[in-house]
Amino acid sequence: MITKDISLEDCILDLIDNSIDAARVASRGDISNLNDYFIELNINPESFSISDNCGGISLHNAIDYAFYFGRRKDAPKDVNFSIGLYGIGMKRAIFKLGRKIEISSYTNEHKFIVPIDVDQWLISDKWDFELDPLENDKPKGTYINVKSLRDDVSKEFTDPVFINSLFEIIGRDYASFLSRGLNIKINDKLVNGYNYAVMENSDFAPSLISYTDDGVNVEIRAGIAALPDDESDKPQKYQDVKNYGWFVLCNDRVVLAADKSIKTIWGRDSFPVWHPQYNGFIGMINFRSEDSSLLPWDTTKRNINLSSSVYKRSIQRMAELTRPWIDFSRKKKDAGYTPPISQNSYSSLVEKIDTNKTYKAALLIPDISKTPNLISIQFRKSDKDVNNVKLALGNARMSNREVGEKVFDYYKMNEVD
Ligand SMILES: Nc1ncnc2c1ncn2[C@@H]1O[C@H](COP(=O)(O)OP(=O)(O)OP(=O)(O)O)[C@@H](O)[C@H]1O
Ligand SMILES: [Mg+2]
Incomplete structure (x- = not known):
């Protein structure tokens, strides 16, 4: 049995x-x-x-x-x-x-x-x-x-x-x-360990908060692995998409993986249910204790004891940490564009805490309302003409997209500004 x-x-x-x-x-x-x-x-x-x-x-x-x-x-x-x-x-x-x-x-x-x-x-x-x-x-x-x-x-x-x-x-x-x-x-x-890579640059940065509750040390890390539907960013491999959501760990061992359900925060109280528009988010909450009977897990180590008070109190913190990403992805959807990311550099959520580094208590996420509303323009011209424009602009090897942008900027500077 x-x-x-x-x-x-x-x-x-x-x-x-x-x-x-x-x-x-x-x-x-x-x-x-x-x-x-x-x-x-x-x-x-x-x-x-x-x-x-x-x-x-x-x-x-x-x-x-x-x-x-x-x-x-x-x-x-x-x-x-x-x-x-x-x-x-x-x-x-x-x-x-x-x-x-x-x-x-x-x-x-x-x-x-x-x-x-x-x-x-x-x-x-x-x-x-x-x-x-x-x-x-x-x-x-x-x-x-x-x-x-x-x-x-x-x-x-x-x-x-x-x-x-x-x-x-x-x-x-x-x-x-x-x-x-x-x-x-x-x-x-x-077996290769999954890297839990999240963006760390001037637009996005992961967060880390920790506190002690009833003999249990709780450490919460969260970050953004990639922006959904963004060609310029890291490609959205199925392997990665599968790993978005909340991970709950007890003494470093994953108990709930990539949770997108009410067991963590999704659809609980006023928090929205999971939607693919939130893809890219990875949260990790680790409950650690010398006495493993204080941790919120069941005997299969695959389920959370939802009545644990330590766990219940942590849900609020998980929700707080996820909220900026929810707001961002909603605004992004309404605006219909993805803000450009300054550079792509990544850190790993499973890295040991580097004592020389200052960690942020909240996710750093660009404020989409401050970024101008960008639209794209597409048009077709003969390759001969485009190559001649490239030469005139001084770089025969520039991309077609860049030619378009330069020509637009030139017109705007001379005729509009
Ligand atoms: N690979 C191993 N190396 C050393 N000791 C082991 C190993 N596997 C089992 N044991 C010993 O056998 C004991 C019983 O293991 P078992 O997995 O049945 O229970 P447990 O690990 O104590 O509790 P849980 O049911 O939560 O896993 C362990 O506590 C440990 O002392
Ligand atoms: Mg065992």
Whole structure:
């Protein structure tokens, strides 16, 4: 039953979460540099495996906690800022995947394997897991192998679309860990972190605000990735458009991705529902706490606990931060033109906070009412004539558009002004 409420993708993310928590313990809570850590997934229609070099499961932890269903009351809270808290993720994931499971752990002190034959285990009345010592050596880490995959899982694993979407989801949801050097591979191919690039120039700049609420540090970043329908700007790739909206993170892990629904701000109270005219906006709200039970997430790590007061109070701030973009895109639509952007330079919303930089509390967005209402003029002339005008203007290689503008300016200066 426990495997029913979660998707296959989210189960796989649960296993990645555990490796990241182990890396956090191995590096004593400092995850600013994760270059040395590897998480490798091998996925094919016959088997699934995930291995990491993040230190392994200690024997004591394996016997007393790791294989329990649910978190024991006496479980030590030694993982600060951890992703794991419910004590269910790993078990749910392996049972969702298949029927023959092996979990091996290599730590500095111990080496052991936990083989689970699910069919046998289900008919036993003890429901214990056996733990056998291992003789061979491997880098310190955890190795999970699942065979006899469930039919629907095996079917998904034959589908290249599933594997590609896994690359995308992992690149998007673990961007902040990937940007700190964590290496995640699927079938020997490195996953690239999504960049969350937003414009940073004299017209547009991202904002960052942070505050503490009931033991939770809340950091909100927002920026504009691109202007909708603007040819001169970064092209609107489907990949990017998919990633507009609000991202909600808990301890750096994405819980809601590119949200365009009432779960964040869209259509809530007096705020407008999402519309493609708001494309380009990326907001990111990260709730961080040493005690991960204070964070507003549910056990799947894919949904927000909407009744959390910390979350409820943050909605107001998210709305405030989005408002200038809503106003801008409405004015832009009414005016029927896009103001020119002075230059295209980008920064990344997942970048670490640069202490030498001053961050803005509000999005910088040009005031469209102050920009003159621009219209375009189009006309056709023979190429010979146009080339002669270019020569007369002193640059045979100027663009046709520029010829038009120069000729217009010349007429206006001499005959109008
Ligand atoms: N890759 C790993 N490396 C080290 N320890 C691990 C690894 N995977 C699991 N563990 C240990 O097993 C425990 C149980 O994992 P599980 O995912 O079931 O629960 P959790 O992470 O504590 O909570 P949640 O249900 O929120 O994920 C973890 O707390 C951790 O101690
Ligand atoms: Mg877990």
